[in-house]
Amino acid sequence: MVSNIAIFNSLLKGLAVTLQVLGYSVILALGLSFIFGFLSLSKWKIAKIASHLYIEIFRGTSLLVQLFWLYFSLPILGIQLPAMLVGVLGLGLNYGAYGAVVVKTSIQAVPKGQFEASVALNMSPFRRMRSVILPQAFVIMLPTFSNLTIELLKGTSLVSLVTLSDLTFQAMALRSATMETVKIFTILLILYFIVAYPITLAFRWLEKKLSVGRG
Amino acid sequence: MWSWDFAISILPQLLQAMIVTIEATIVGFVIAALLGLLWTLCKRSPFTPLRIAVNAFVEFIKSTPLLVQLYFIFFVFPAFGVSLSPFLAGVLGLGLHYSTYLTEVFRTGIDAIPKGQWEAGSALNFSRVKIWTQIIMPQAIPPIIPMLGNYFIVMFKETPLLSAISLVEMVQTAQMIGSASFRYVEAFTDVGIIFLVLSYPASLIVGVINKRIKQRFGQSI
Amino acid sequence: MNEHVAGEPLVKYRNIGKRFGATEVLSDINFDIYPGEKVAMIGPSGSGKTTLARMLMTLEKPSKGTIEVGGELLWHRNVNGRLMEANASHLRKVRGQIGMVFQHFNLFPHMTILRNIMEAQVHVLGRTKQEAKEQAVKLLEKVGLADKCNAYPAQLSGGQQQRVAMARALVMKPKIMLFDEVTSALDPELVGEVLEVIREIAEEEEMAMLLITHEMAFARDIADRVVFMAEGQIIEQGPPKQIFNQPKHQRTMNFLSRFSAQSQSV
Secondary structure (H helix, E strand, C coil), X not given: CCCHHHHHHHHHHHHHHHHHHHHHHHHXXXXXXXXXXXXXXXXXXXXXXHHHHHHXXXXXXXXXXXXXXXXXXXXXXXXXXXXXXXXXXXXHHHHHHHHHHHHHHXXXXXXXXXXXXXXXXXXXXXXXXXXXXHXXXXXXXXXXXXXXXXXXXXXXXXXXXXXXXXXXXXXXXXXXXXXXXXXXXXXXXXXXHHHHHHHHHHHHHHHHHHXXXXX | CCCHXXXXXXXXXXXXXXXXXXXXXXXXXXXXXXXXHHXXXXXXXXXXXHHHHXXXXXXHHHHCCHHHHHHHHHHHHHHHCXXXXXXXXXXXXXXXXXXXXXXXXXXXXXXXXCHHHHHHHHHCCCCHHHHHHHHHHHHHHHHXXXXXXXXXXXXXHHHHHHXXXXXXXXXXHHHHHHHHHCCHHHHHHXXXXXXXXXXXXXXXXXXXXXXXXXXXXXXXX | CCCCCCCCCCEEEEEEEEEECCEEEEEEEEEEECCCCEEEEECCXXXXXXXXXXXXXXXXXXXXXXXXXXXXXXXXXXXXXXXXXXXXXXXXXXXXCEEEECCCCCCCCCCCHHHHHHHHHHHCCCCCHHHHHHHHHXXXXXXXXXXXXXXXXXXXXXXXXXXXXXXXXXXXXXXXXXXXXXXXXXXXXXXXXXXXXXXXXHHHCCCEEEEECCCHHHHHHHCCEEEEEXXXXXXXXXXXXXXXXXXXXXXXXXXXXXXHHHHHHC
16 A cells, blocks of 8 residues: 555656656747747748648647657667657657747737838838737737647647656656555646646736736 | 659548548537537526536537547546447547537627517517527528538548547558558658648638628628 | 929839739829929829838839939839839838828837837937927927827727827928828818918928828918829829819819708708
8 A cells, every 4th residue: 555645746747757858848839939920921932831741740740640650650761769858858849839820820910000000110020010019919818828738738638649748647656556546546636727827827818918008 | 752643542541531620520510519509609698607517618629639538438438337439429429529619609699689678579579488489590690601601611621630549541541551661751742732732722711701701791700 | 383393303103003913093194293393182082092102102003104202213213224022121212211101090009109110210310319309299299289198099989190200200290291181080170280281381392292182171271283183094184273163074174063062051
C-alpha cells in the first residue's frame, strides 16, 4: 500500500514536468504562429506557399502521429533528441500551425480603414504594423489564443506516450504500482483543471484590460 | 534508409485499420452530438441547480485532457463494475469530450434564431416539444453544419489517442508494424499521409459547404 | 477666381484612368489643383470622385496616366526618360505632402485622442513627444475638443470623432488635404459642427483642399472652384456662382435640380 502522500508527491513531480513542457511549447508555438502568420500575409509567393504547407501538414495530421514520428523516426534518421525536446517540438509545431491561422485571420480582421488612415499619416510599413494593426489584431487574437493554450495544456498529456514523465505518465506508473485507480485518476483530472482554470481567468483579465475605452 | 517497397507493402494493413479509425470517429461524433444537445437543453432549463451543475461539468470536461478521460473510463469504470471494450470506452470518451464543444455550437445555432419564432410557435399553440422539433431545430441546424463538419474532422484527428487504451486503429497498427520491423519511419509517415489525404480534402469540402450555406441562409455562424 | 491661385499647380492629374475589372470608373481625367486652392467636388455617387482622391492619397493605383505633386511624379519615377513604377520609399516621400480625412473617421480605437494625434508626429515627422503633445493640444483647442485629450474614440460622438480626425490630419501640415464625404456618415444634427470646423480651416490655413461633398450650400460658400463629375468624367468646373447659378451642361442642371428638390423635401 502506498501512502496518499507518496501518491501526491509523485503526481506533483509530474506536474512540474507538465508545466515545463507547457511553458516551452507555448513559447515555441507563439513564435511559429507569428512567423508563419506573417509569412502567409506576405506578398512573396514562396513565403505564402511555405506557410500554407506548414499549416496544412501540421493541422492535417494528428498530434500523436507527429509526436510518434519525431520520437521513433528521428533516431532512425540519425537525430537523437531528448524526450523533453521531442515533446516540446511536437506540441509547438502542431499548435503553432493553428496559431498561425489565428494570427493571419486576426490581422485581416482589423478594419481596412485603419490601414488607410495609417497610410494617410504616412507611417512606414513597420510603424503601421506596430502602432495600428497589431495592437488591434492582438485583442482579436486573445480569445482564440486562450482556447489554444488550454488545448495545448491538454495536449501535453500526450508526451507521456513518448516516455516523458509528465503528470499523466506519473499517474500511469502509480496505477500499475498501486492499483488505486479511482483515487489517482480523480486527482489527476482535478490537477489538470487547477492548471487550466487560472489560464482561462488570466486571459479573460488580459482581454478586459486591453479593451479599455473601446466598444 | 527509406524503403518505398516497405512503405507501400504495409498500406493494406494500415487502410484496414483506417476503417476502425473512421468507425470510431462516426460513433464518437454521434455520441458527441447527442450529449451536446442534451447539455444545451439542460443549460436552458429553468431549474437553476441543473444549469449550474451542467455548466460546471462541461467546463471541467473541456479543460481536462481527453487522454486522461479515456484512461478514466477504461481503468476506473471497472472499479464500479463497468468494464468496456477499448472501442466502447474510446468512443464514449471521445464523444463525451467533444460534446462539450458541440454544445457551444448548438447554442450559437439556437441563439441565432429570432425571438419571434418562439413567439410564433407559442401563438400557434404548439407544444414545447413541437416548437423544438418543428420550428427551432430545423432552423438552427443548417447554419451550423460547417462547424459540425469541422469538429468531425477534429475528432477524426483525435482518434489516435484511442491507441493508448489499446484500440487497434491506425496508430496502434503502425506501432505494431514498427516494433516488428523497426521500420517506424515508413509506418508513421504512411499514417501521417493517410490522415492528411483524408482530412485536408474534408476541410476543403466543409469550406465549400460553408460558402453554399452562406449564400442560402444569408450567413453562417 | 481666387487670389491664392497663381503659379504652377500643386497637383496635376494627367490622362488618369481607372478600371475595376471590366468597369471603368475614371476615364482620361486631366485636372489641376493650385497651391492654397479650395476645390469642392460634387456629383452623383459612383461618379469617381472618391477614387480620384484615393489615388492622390496612394490608396488606389491609377490604371493609366500620371499624377504629379509639387512637381514630382507620385506613382512613377522617371528613369532615363522612361516611366517606371515608383517604389514604396518614393511613395512615402511624395505622400508626406498629402493628408486625408475619411468618411468613417478611422480614428485608432486603441489610442487616446491625444495619442491619435501624436503618434504620426513622433514616428513619422520625428518630433519630440513634448513638441507633439503641444501641437496636438493646440489643434484640439482649434477643433474645440481640448477637454477630450484622454478620452478614447468610442467615447466621442461621430461629430467629435470627425473633428479629432481633422486635427490628426492637420497636425502633419500637409500641402493639400482631402476631405472624402466627411459628413456623410454623421447623424444630421452633428453635420453642422463638422462643417463649421472645415470652414475655419479653409479660412485660416494656407494649404490646398479637395472637398468631396454632398453639402451644396457649403461647397458654394467656401470653395474657390467647384468641379462637377459624373460617370468617371469631369463634366464642368468653374467658380461656385457659375456652377450653381448658370451651369452650362444639362447633366449639371439635372443633378443640381434633383439635389435641391431632395433637400427641400427633407
